Structure formats: structure tokens, C-alpha cells
Amino acid sequence: MTKFTGYRCSLCGAEYAPGEITYTCPKDGGNLDVVLDYDSIKSKYKPEDILSRSDPSLWRFLPLLPVQEPPGDATPLHVAGGTPVYRLARLAEKLGLQSLWLKDESRNPTASFKDRASAIVVARAQEIKAEIIVTASTGNAGAALAGMSAAVGQKAIIFAPKSAPQAKVAQLLVFGAKVILVDGSYDDAFDLTVRAANEFGWYCRNTGYNPFTAEGKKTAALEIWEWWEGAHQKWHKAAGADVDHAPLTVFVSVGDGNIISGIHKGFKDLYQLGWLPRIPRIIGVQAEGSAAISNAFHGNTETITPVSAKTIADSISVDLPRDGVRAVRATKETGGTYVNVSDEEILNAIAELGRVGVFAEPAGATAYAGLVKAARSGEVGSEDPILVLNTGSGLKDVRAAMQAVASAPIIEPTLEAVKQLL
Ligand SMILES: Cc1ncc(COP(=O)(O)O)c(C=O)c1O
Ligand SMILES: [Zn+2]
Numbered sequence: 001m002t003k004f005t006g007y008r009c010s011l012c013g014a015e016y017a018p019g020e021i022t023y024t025c026p027k028d029g030g031n032l033d034v035v036l037d038y039d040s041i042k043s044k045y046k047p048e049d050i051l052s053r054s055d056p057s058l059w060r061f062l063p064l065l066p067v068q069e070p071p072g073d074a075t076p077l078h079v080a081g082g083t084p085v086y087r088l089a090r091l092a093e094k095l096g097l098q099s100l101w102l103k104d105e106s107r108n109p110t111a112s113f114k115d116r117a118s119a120i121v122v123a124r125a126q127e128i129k130a131e132i133i134v135t136a137s138t139g140n141a142g143a144a145l146a147g148m149s150a151a152v153g154q155k156a157i158i159f160a161p162k163s164a165p166q167a168k169v170a171q172l173l174v175f176g177a178k179v180i181l182v183d184g185s186y187d188d189a190f191d192l193t194v195r196a197a198n199e200f201g202w203y204c205r206n207t208g209y210n211p212f213t214a215e216g217k218k219t220a221a222l223e224i225w226e227w228w229e230g231a232h233q234k235w236h237k238a239a240g241a242d243v244d245h246a247p248l249t250v251f252v253s254v255g256d257g258n259i260i261s262g263i264h265k266g267f268k269d270l271y272q273l274g275w276l277p278r279i280p281r282i283i284g285v286q287a288e289g290s291a292a293i294s295n296a297f298h299g300n301t302e303t304i305t306p307v308s309a310k311t312i313a314d315s316i317s318v319d320l321p322r323d324g325v326r327a328v329r330a331t332k333e334t335g336g337t338y339v340n341v342s343d344e345e346i347l348n349a350i351a352e353l354g355r356v357g358v359f360a361e362p363a364g365a366t367a368y369a370g371l372v373k374a375a376r377s378g379e380v381g382s383e384d385p386i387l388v389l390n391t392g393s394g395l396k397d398v399r400a401a402m403q404a405v406a407s408a409p410i411i412e413p414t415l416e417a418v419k420q421l422l
Contacts, residue, residue, distance in 0.1 A: 023204065140391075
């Protein structure tokens with residue numbers, strides 16, 4: 001099928017055929033948007049054809065993806081996507097909101113949003129018969145690539161900063177990837193990976209460099225659409241509420257800016273197909289100490305000036321975001337904005353989410369921290385329906401989790417000691 005017709009540069013608009021180019025625009029280094037043949041997709045499918053599929057994973061959306069089939073034979077890690085949406089009634093009340101939901105991406109196979117990207121990149125790698133896939137990662141993208149590669153018998157090499165949380169490094173090693181820890185930042189690992197891939201002929205999955213990562217990430221938007229138009233509307237009707245309410249606002253944490261760009265792309269694809277009447281408002285949340293994209297947005301420019309990143313949220317600690325321009329547009333074109341949060345606000349968000357049963361890593365809780373701030377400042381109103389993404393599991397970074405809570409007391413093993421404590 002010819003649904004994937006090529007790439008378009010997000011900066012200069014130059015178009016390229018699928019086999020002509022692999023990563024970014026040779027003219028200006030711009031991120032490439034994958035171009036799909038919407039007419040061909042529309043002529044073959046209606047939304048019901050996709051939404052009636054029994055496969056709950058992201059592969060239910062294969063007709064909208066630029067690959068022919070899932071990678072390898074059927075394996076457990078094919079179940080990326082299909083993550084649950086929880087209603088957070090108690091937190092909504094606390095924030096003065098009428099409706100608040102959280103889509104829990106920590107429920108992906110390797111416990112982060114990044115499984116979506118790796119699924120599609122590994123499928124692409126197999127189509128172009130790449131022998132080795134390499135990626136730079138703060139940990140999650142690497143774990144996702146290593147896990148999917150292990151499942152389908154693909155060789156993977158991961159470059160991560162040596163400061164990556166232990167649990168993430170453990171995942172990389174257990175999945176049997178070749179793991180190289182770089183004595184430097186994520187940005188150093190990123191640049192080294194690109195150079196090594198060119199030198200050794202490896203296929204590079206780097207976030208915001210390989211155009212297929214955003215295509216994987218867009219599947220979250222496709223699921224949000226399915227939920228918002230389907231189950232959620234039914235819930236609203238049953239509650240006796242008007243279904244034609246304010247548009248959805250989606251909160252996303254942002255590092256390189258590829259998740260937010262991918263989600264925007266997913267909504268744009270649906271809009272182009274005529275399957276989504278109104279694109280949700282997207283709000284990006286960055287850590288104060290790693291806010292290059294937010295700075296550009298608020299400075300009303302698409303020029304991304306690097307920062308010297310420092311935040312407890314290691315997954316979004318990025319000096320020079322690699323998908324910054326599209327990330328600025330994701331909020332600008334949807335009536336959204338960027339919110340910055342401090343490490344303290346991120347730790348508070350971990351604790352708040354924990355108390356309603358959601359265990360998020362710092363970058364995962366960042367989106368909720370942004371909502372808290374936006375609700376207080378009036379950036380979102382009480383009637384705005386809100387969906388927050390938790391992009392990664394708290395088990396990924398237990399050290400940070402322990403900073404979010406008071407430590408447990410240690411007592412003698414006697415009833416007396418328990419009484420004293422109580
Ligand atoms: C848990 C988590 N949240 C958010 C992000 C941010 O995604 P992006 O770098 O595409 O903006 C990442 C990226 O590594 C992540 O692992
Ligand atoms: Zn270009």
C-alpha cells in the first residue's frame with residue numbers, strides 16, 4: 001500500500017521520496033514530517049473500520065502508520081499503546097476543575113511513552129533491513145528500543161549519559177542491548193550517536209532526528225481521539241452532561257519536544273482525514289532548568305537557544321531540544337502554551353499523583369505539575385476538560401521518588417515500639 005509517500009521538511013517545506021533520505025533535511029537540518037496519502041487512506045477506511053478492531057495495541061492504527069506491518073513475529077512487546085485513561089475526581093476537585101483524566105503511559109511494555117516510538121522505528125528498521133539500531137537516550141527511549149529489539153531479535157546499541165538512573169540502565173542491560181555510558185550529558189551522547197551511526201552504518205533512532213519516532217508517538221493522539229469521541233462521550237451523556245462541551249486540553253511534558261510534536265501530528269492527521277472536527281489544545285510543560293522550547297515560545301520565536309540543562313527530571317533534561325520548532329508550533333497552532341515548573345513542584349506532583357494511585361517518574365509527573373500551575377494562574381478554566389499524560393513509571397527513578405515523600409520510621413520489632421510511634 002502506498003499510504004506513506006515521503007517526507008516534508010518542517011522548516012523549508014522541501015519534499016523527499018521515502019527512499020531518498022533517512023533523517024533530517026539536508027538543506028537546513030529541519031525535522032521531517034512523514035507525508036501520508038490521506039485520500040488513499042480515506043478511500044479505504046472509515047473510523048469504524050479501525051475502531052472496531054479487537055487488537056487494543058497501537059497496531060490497531062496501522063492504516064495511519066508509515067510502515068507495512070509490526071516488526072517480527074507476534075511477541076509480548078507488540079502490545080505498546082492501548083494505555084488506560086483514569087478519571088482523577090479527587091484531584092479535579094482539589095484544583096477546582098470539573099473534569100480531569102490521566103492517560104497512564106507508564107503502562108507500556110517497558111514502562112514509558114517511548115515504547116510507542118520504538119515499535120514503529122523497529123518496524124521501519126526491519127523494512128529497510130537495518131542490521132543494527134542505535135540510539136542516544138536519557139534512559140527511556142533506550143529501554144524501549146532495547147526491549148522491542150530483544151523481543152524481535154534485532155541488535156541494538158544504546159548511548160546513555162553515565163548519570164542515567166540505575167533502573168533505566170538495568171533495563172538496558174537486562175534486555176541485552178550493547179550499552180555505552182557516556183561521560184557527558186544527554187546532548188553529548190546524542191551527538192556521539194549521530195557520528196557513530198554515520199561512521200559504522202548503523203540505523204539511528206535518535207529522538208527528533210529519525211522521522212519515524214514522531215509517527216510512533218502520534219498513536220497516543222489517535223488513542224486520545226478514540227477515547228474522547230467514544231467512551232468518554234458516552235460517559236458524559238450518561239452523567240447527563242452536554243456532550244458538545246469545551247474542547248479537550250492535553251498536558252504533555254517536554255524535553256526534546258518529540259512527544260508533543262508527535263501528538264500534534266496525530267491530531268493533524270485525523271483532522272486532515274476529516275475524522276476529528278476540532279484539534280485539542282496542547283499545553284507543553286518543561287522543567288524550569290531545561291526550558292529551551294518554552295523560552296522560544298514565550299519569546300515568540302522559532303529559534304531555539306540552547307540552555308545548560310539542570311533538573312531532577314532526567315528524561316526532560318536537554319540542552320538543545322532536537323524537535324524544538326515543531327514543539328513550539330504544537331502549542332501555538334492549537335491555542336496552547338508552555339508552562340515551566342520547578343523541581344520542587346515536580347516532586348510535589350509525584351506525591352500528589354501517588355496519593356491517587358499513580359506512580360510517575362519526575363518527567364512523568366511534570367505534566368501534572370504544569371496543570372497545577374495552569375489551574376492556579378487561570379490558564380485553564382474550571383470547565384475545561386483536561387487530560388494529563390503520565391509519560392513514565394516511578395519505578396524508573398526510585399531515588400527521585402524517595403525525595404518526594406517523607407521516609408518511613410524504623411522501629412524495634414516490639415508492640416511497645418509501635419505504640420510509641422502511634
Ligand atoms: C518519561 C518521559 N517524559 C517525557 C519525555 C519528553 O519527551 P521529548 O523528549 O520527546 O519531549 C521523555 C523523553 O525521554 C520521557 O522519557
Ligand atoms: Zn529543509
